[in-house]
Amino acid sequence: MAKTVIVVVDGFGVGAMPDAGTLRPGDLAADTCGHVLDHARTALGRPLRLPVLGALGLGLVHPHPDLARRTHLPVAAGRAALGYPGADTFAGHQTMMGADFSRVTVARLADHIDEVTEALTAAGHRAERLDGRPLLVVDGTVLVHDNLEADPGINWNASGRLDDLAFDGPGGILAIARTVRAVAPVARVIAVGGHADGPLPSYVRPGDGETVGLDTPATGFYRNPGLQVRHLGAPLDHTRQLPELAARAGIPVTLAGKAADILVCGPARRHPAVDTADVLAHTLDAVRAGGDALVVANVQETDLAGHQQDTGRYGRLLEQVDAGLAALVALLAGPGDRLIVTGDHGNDPAIGHSHHTREYVPVLIHRPGADGVELLPDADSLADVGATAAVSLGLDPGGLAGGRPLRTGRRAA
Template sequence: MSKTVIVVVDGFGVGAMPDAGALRPGDVAADTCGHVLDRCREAFGRPLRLPVLGALGLGMVHPHPDLARRTHLPVAVGRVALGYPGADTFAGHQTMMGADFSRVTVARLAEHLDEVTRALTDAGHEVEPLDGKPLLVVDGAVLVHDNLEADPGINWNASGRLDAIDFAGILAIARTVRSVAPVARVIAVGGHAEKSLDAFVRAGDGGTVGLDTPATGFYRNGGLQVQHLGADLDHARQLPELAARAGIPVTLVGKAADILACEAAVRRPAVDTAEVLAHTLDAVRADGDALVVANVQESDLAGHQQDTECYGRILEQVDAGLAALLSLLTEVGDRLIVTGDHGNDPTIGHAFHTREYVPVLIHRPEARGAELMPDATSLADVGATAAAALGLDPAGLANGTEIRAASTRAA
C-alpha cells in the first residue's frame, strides 16, 4: 500500500521561463519565490520560516540566501516548465494530470470572429458585433468577448445579465462558442448589473477587448452564476481516472476539486488554506492506498492582489501543513510531491499570472539522500511521475514522461 499526495501551491513560480516576456517584456524579471522571500524579509524583519520547504530541497532549485542549499531528507528535486500556452490554473492542472494541451492555443476572439459568428448563427442565434468592436452581441442579451481577468487570449467569456436572460440561455451560447474555440476555457457568466453591459466594455492587454466584469457589479450584487467549459480533453487518460480504475481511492481538495474530472473522486472544495490542509491530512490518514491532489489557492489570490506579505504568510502556513503531511507519509512507496501550476509574482506590477518555471519537490521515504532532477519540459511529467509512484503505467496518460533523478547527488 502506498499514498501519493500532490500539493499544488497555486501561483508558486521559481523564475521566468525563456518566453515569459513575449506578452509583457517586464515579465522576464518574474520570480515569485525570490521576490516574496526578499520583500517579506524587509517587511517582517526576518526571513520567512519555511523549514520544511527548505528540507524538501527548494533551495536546490532556487538559490536564494534564505533557503538552505543542501538537505539530508530523501528527496528528488527539480524545476518544471509549464508545458502549455500562457499561465493558467485550469490548463496547469489539466496538464499536470496528463492532458495533452498541444491543440490548445492562446487566441484573441478578434482572430476567430467569423468562425464563432457562423457557429452561433447555425445554432439559430442572432449575432452582431458591438459598435464595430471585436466582440459579439448574441440574441441582444449576451456578450461574447475576451476574458480580461486572465492573461490575454487564455479564455473567452459569454456574459449576460440575469434579468435579461436566464443562465441556461447564457450557458447554451457558451457551449456553442466552446465547440469552435481554440482556447483553454470558455466561461459562461451570469449576474446582476445596474446598467447595460456595453457600458462596461473596455480594451485589455495584448489587443483584447472584453467586459470589465468586476465593474459590472456581478461580483458584489449577488446571484452570480458561473460555469467553466474546458477544452475537449480525454479525462480517461488523466491521473485521477487512471488511479480510480486501478482501485486507488482519489481525493481532490481545494480548487482541484472544482476543475479536475474524476467521477469516482471524493471532492473537498475549499479556499481557506487551513481547511485545504485539514482535508488533505484527513485523506492521508485513511487506511489503504490513496491519490490526493490538493490546491492551495490563497497564494494565487495574494499574487493577484499584489500582496507580498499575505503571500509570505500563506507560504508559512503551507510549510507547517507540509510538516504534518511528512509525519504521515513514512512508508516505502509513499510520495509527497510539492509543485506549482504557474507563477504569480506579486511584485511584478500587474495582477496577472507570470509564466515561470515551478518547483517539483518529491519526498521518497525509502531513498537515500537528495537527488537533483533535470529540468522537465511539462507539468505532465509531474503526473507521469506520480503515476509511476502509484505503480501505474505512465503510458496510460495522454501526455507526460516520468522524471528521473540525475546522477548528481546532493549531500
C-alpha cells in the first residue's frame, strides 16, 4: 500500500525566475519566502516557526538564515521553474498534473471583444461596453473583464454581485461565464459572485499591459461572506493528467481545497474548501482512510494573503501549514509513501503590488525508507513534479502529456 500526497502552498515562491522582470522590472526582486521570513523577524521579533518545512529541506532550497540547513528526515529537495507562461494557479496546477498547455494563448479581452459580444448576444444576453472601455456589462449586472490578479492576458473573469443575480441557474453568473469560455482562447475564465461594498463599475480600473478589469480585492468580495467562484479551464486532454492516470489504475484520488475546483478527474473524491484548517483536515482524512491513494491539496489562503499584500497573515498561515504537515509526516511512514510540498507560482506580499510573481517554487519530497538527503537539480517545469509523483505511485509517467521524473541529485553535505 502506498500513498502519494501533493500539498500545493498556493503562491509560495522561493525567488524570482530570470524572466520575472519582463512585465514588471521590480519583480526581479520577488522572493515570497524570504520576504515573509524577514517580516516575521521585524514584526514578531522572532523567526517563523516552520520546523517541518525546515525538516523537509526548505533551507536547502532557500538560503534564508532563519531556515535550518540540515534535516533528519529522508528527503529530496530542489526547486522548479513554472514551465508555463505567466504566473497562474490554474495553469500551474494543470501543468503540474501533466497537461500540454501549448494551445493556450495569452490575450486581452480587448483583442476578442467583438467575438465575445456576438457569443453572448447569440445566447440571448444583452452585452455592451462599459463607458466605451474594453470590458462588457452583460444584462446590466455582470462584468466580463480582464483578470487583474494574474499577469495580463492569462485569465478573463465574469463577475457579478449576488444581490443582483444568482450565481447558478439559467442566466446566472456561471452561465454567462460558460458562454464566454466557449470562445475564449485564454487559460481560464473565472465566474465570481460575491457581496460587494458598492456598484461594481466603481471598482473598474486599468491594469498592466493595457488590460482593463475589476479590482476584485477592493470590491470586498474576498472579505465579505458568501463568495462563490468557479474556474472554467481551457480544453485539455485530462486523460493524460496524473489524477486520471491514477484513477484508471485503480488508485483512489482525493482533491482538496482549490484543487477540487480546478482539476478534472471523474472518480475523484472532492473536498472544495478555502479555510486552511479545512483543507488540511480533508487531506489528513484521505490519508487515514488507508490503502493506496493520490491526494492533491491546495492551500489557497496563502495566495489570498499575497493578493491582499498582508505579509503578517501570510506568515501566520505558513505556521498553520507547517503544523498540518507535521501530522502528514507522522502518517506517511510506509517505504512507498511520498509527501511532496510545492507551489504553483509566487505571490510576494512585499513586492508592492497585488499580482502573482513569477518565481521558482520549492519541491520538497519526504521519502520514508530512503537513505539520506538529496539535493535535486532545478526542474524545468512543474510537470516534472507530476511525473515524479507518477513514478512513486508505480505509474508510467509516459502516460502524461508532459513532464519527466526528477532524477537523483547529489547528496547534501
